[in-house]
Amino acid sequence: MASNKYKLDNLCVIVDNNNLQIDGTIEDVMSSYPIDEKFRSFGFQIINIDGHDIEEIIKAFEVAKNVKGKPTCIIAKTIKGKGISFMENQVGWHGKAPNEEQYNQAIKEI
Amino acid sequence: MDTNKKVATRKSYGEALIELGKQNENVVVLDADLAGATKTDLFAKEFPNRFFDMGIAESNMMATAAGFATCGKIPYASTFAVFAAGRAYDQIRNSICYPNLNVKICATHCGVTVGEDGATHQMLEDLSLMRTLPNMTVISPSDDTQTKWAIKEISQRKGPVYVRLARMETPIIYEENTKFEIGKGIQIGEGTDATVFATGVTVSEALKAKEILEQQGIHIRVIDMHTIKPIDEEIIIKSAKETKKLISIEDHNIIGGLGSAISEVLTEKCPVKLIRLGIKDTFGKSGKADELMKYFGITAEDIIEVINNGKE
Numbered sequence: 001m002a003s004n005k006y007k008l009d010n011l012c013v014i015v016d017n018n019n020l021q022i023d024g025t026i027e028d029v030m031s032s033y034p035i036d037e038k039f040r041s042f043g044f045q046i047i048n049i050d051g052h053d054i055e056e057i058i059k060a061f062e063v064a065k066n067v068k069g070k071p072t073c074i075i076a077k078t079i080k081g082k083g084i085s086f087m088e089n090q091v092g093w094h095g096k097a098p099n100e101e102q103y104n105q106a107i108k109e110i
Numbered sequence: 111m112d113t114n115k116k117v118a119t120r121k122s123y124g125e126a127l128i129e130l131g132k133q134n135e136n137v138v139v140l141d142a143d144l145a146g147a148t149k150t151d152l153f154a155k156e157f158p159n160r161f162f163d164m165g166i167a168e169s170n171m172m173a174t175a176a177g178f179a180t181c182g183k184i185p186y187a188s189t190f191a192v193f194a195a196g197r198a199y200d201q202i203r204n205s206i207c208y209p210n211l212n213v214k215i216c217a218t219h220c221g222v223t224v225g226e227d228g229a230t231h232q233m234l235e236d237l238s239l240m241r242t243l244p245n246m247t248v249i250s251p252s253d254d255t256q257t258k259w260a261i262k263e264i265s266q267r268k269g270p271v272y273v274r275l276a277r278m279e280t281p282i283i284y285e286e287n288t289k290f291e292i293g294k295g296i297q298i299g300e301g302t303d304a305t306v307f308a309t310g311v312t313v314s315e316a317l318k319a320k321e322i323l324e325q326q327g328i329h330i331r332v333i334d335m336h337t338i339k340p341i342d343e344e345i346i347i348k349s350a351k352e353t354k355k356l357i358s359i360e361d362h363n364i365i366g367g368l369g370s371a372i373s374e375v376l377t378e379k380c381p382v383k384l385i386r387l388g389i390k391d392t393f394g395k396s397g398k399a400d401e402l403m404k405y406f407g408i409t410a411e412d413i414i415e416v417i418n419n420g421k422e
Contacts, residue, residue: 002170006162 003071004043011071012064013044016051018080022094039073051076083110111317116279117254119310120218123275124149126261127186131157134265136182140175142168142189147277148218150188168193172201172213179211184265191217191233191274195240206270207243214264215240216273221361222389222406223278223311225399232394238366240272241339247292248339250274250368252313255284256336263292274310274338276361278399281314283334295342297349301329304355304417307346309335309368312359312387315403318410323417330417341371343379350380357385357416359408364388385416 003011021029032038036046045067049056057076064072081087084106098106131137131153138160145151145163154161164171168189175185187194194217195202206213217236224232241248249264249271251257257275264271290296295307299320308316316332323330331353333345350356356376358369369386376384389406403409 001167002164002174005165 001042007069008071009068012061013039013071013073015039015073015075016078017075018078018089020080020089020091020094022091024091036073036075039075044071044073047072047074049074049076051078052082085109111281111283111314113281113314115282117282118277118279119251119254119257119275120147120149120277122251122254122257123188123216123218123261123273124152126258127153128156129258130262130265131160133262134184135160136184137265138162138178138183138185140164140171140178140185140187142166142171142193144189144193144218147190148188148216148275150186168198169201172198172215173205175213175215176201176205176209176211179206179213184212184214186214186216186261188216188218190219190231191236192219192231195233195236195272199239202240202270202272203243207245210245210269212268212270214271214273216261216275218275219277220274221276221311222394222402222408223276223361223399224394225277225402226396228396229393234361234363234389234394235366236272236274237338237360237362237368238370241366241371243270245269246339247271247337248274249292249337250309251336252308252310252334253280253283255282255286255288256290256334259288259290260336263290267292276311278311280311283314283317290336293337293340293342295345296334296336297331297345298334299329299331301331302353303328304330304357305333305349305353306330306413307333307335307349307356307358307368307372309338309360311361311403312408315408315410316359316413319413319417322410322414326418328417335368335372338368338371341375343375346372346375347380350376350382355385355417356382357387357413359387359413361403361408362388363391365391387412387416 023029047060049060060074087093139153140162141150143166175187178185220233222232251260306316313334360368364386
């Protein structure tokens, strides 16, 4: 509300959307979807991207920089723990550190 | 004490902001859709470009104030105490106090003396919540003069400050331009029969009690504890040693406020009994401010009762 009222076009919000909350998936716990429509209704310019695609990220920042008179929200669709077989898209890895064995395995995989 | 001329400290705040705004161009003011009630509307009229109405979104107001502070501004953020210290506690804790940012939170409508608005709007635990936060300074001024001093003084003090302001009009206690010091209580009178520690709206009640008791040959002293944190240990210990009875009185829950802060000093440094007058762990009620003060036992008469009859 405030960033729209004050026309903060130098503000760029990035939502890292990995579809997981701490207790489960977004839909199972408490859905905040649709995220883009919510931000749009608050006056944001919306850009949906693949959060793992560097080119898309750079392009989105360029667009955001040139938006005038309103803030921008980049919604980056991501996969939590991407690239590590036993972590990928798993709810359990929100606030847990890997043990020695898991760490070595993860490093090998990425 | 001039009991003929009464001023609510929220009004003193609004007036002080204008003066401060003229002297310091870094001062900005934020409000949450209560500018008419907190009196920040006076500043808004004078300096429209330095006033930000953030709407009924107190958490965002505190976060925005924190942002202003990181850019070298001196933000004064205002709303009712129940919305400032209550609703936006998380932002005050994590976005203002933890990074030790230069934000001044000036909260009006504290205590049961809010009156008719009732329990939901009568903040009775803000001193408790605010003084437990590291880096925070907590000030609770007692009259017009002291409020105007405090508002100017805190602009020179780096770090977060919480100022507790009242809706009810109270007598002017101090002459214009009286000098105070943050962290130093004001001793009024030399009596040794009892000490009454008071803060905010209860200071004038304590002074009233002092006058009445004097006519009865009982001599007390009143300590105006305008700073709740850092608490003035020296003045507490001195009075504990010099006077026969210690009483605290506040328009706040007896848990966590002035009485608790004094008790913490006494138990460690000079263990004597303290009788705490205040709201006894209950919510407020709707009514006229003076009626509520009587109902909850925070008037001059309640002080006299404790001193004369030992009632607690």
